[in-house]
Amino acid sequence: MTNYFDDEKNAWDYIEMAKGYDGRELIEVLKGYLPRGATVLEPGMGPGVDLDLLSQSYQVTGSDNTQTFLDIYRQKDPGADLLLLDAIKIETDLKFDCIYSNKVLHHLSPAELSESFLRQREILNPGGFLFHSFWYGDHEETMHGLRFQYYTEDQLLTMAEPLYEVLEINRYSELEEEDSFYIVLK
Ligand SMILES: C[S@@+](CC[C@H](N)C(=O)[O-])C[C@H]1O[C@@H](n2cnc3c(N)ncnc32)[C@H](O)[C@@H]1O
Structure with a gap:
């Protein structure tokens, strides 16, 4: 099945549009939990802005369900550890100390997100x-055929709490005041 970002022009347009945004503040929080050198899987790496930042401290495997983003990243870093993976099924035999994503899992429906949470638990060290x-x-809205599912903290907790211990859930601001939140699950 193809998606919007399979068209290289759309991927480059996204890269231009997203310039200036990154997960710097989130990664600072992450560092409080995860020791330097730990292994991290990043589903939905997109242009790899966060992958670059994560790689400064961790052994990161970048992944996306769009080959275009992997190809674009490889052009600048031919040795990068990259996998073509869907964030729902995450078909890999590898295991990781952490699975990190920044504004990716909103592309999953609630049922898909529940499936992903189950699978993520299986591939954690x-x-x-x-x-x-x-x-x-x-x-929920659809743009360019991509789902944008907005979640509340309560919805997330309902899905995650049967499977994980919740270490932290916090609101932050990205485009608008308090328009985002992150969750840390063990
Ligand atoms: C907002 S971008 C993430 C940007 C990234 N945090 C960065 O640092 O550049 C969202 C990414 O999620 C990917 N994506 C959407 N649905 C996905 C899925 N089911 N599995 C894996 N990746 C997916 C898209 O291809 C896109 O690259």
Whole structure:
């Protein structure tokens, strides 16, 4: 199945549009939990802005369900550890100390997100944890055929609490005041 970003022009347009945004503040929080040198899987790496930042401290495997983003990243870093992976099924035999995503899992429906949370638990090393950010809200929209599912903290907790210990859930601002939140799950 193709998606919007399979068209290289759309991927480059996104890269231009997203310039100036990154997960710097989130990664600072992450560093409080995850020791330097730990292994991290990043589903939905997109242009790889966060991948670059994460790689300064961790052994990171970048991934996306769009080959275009992997190809674009490889042009600047031919040795990068990259996998073509869907964030729902995460078909890999590898295990990680942390699974990190920044504004990716809102592309999943609630049922898909529940499936992803189950799968993520299977590919965590003992003591490992998840760190994910979301757009805050309680509606859904579609842009360019891509789903944008806005979640509330309560919705996330309902899905995550049966599977994980919640270490932290916090609101922050990206485009608008308090429009985002991150969750840390063990
Ligand atoms: C907002 S971008 C993430 C940007 C990234 N945090 C960065 O640092 O550049 C969202 C990414 O999620 C990817 N994506 C959407 N649905 C996905 C899925 N089901 N599995 C894996 N990646 C997905 C898109 O291809 C896109 O690259």
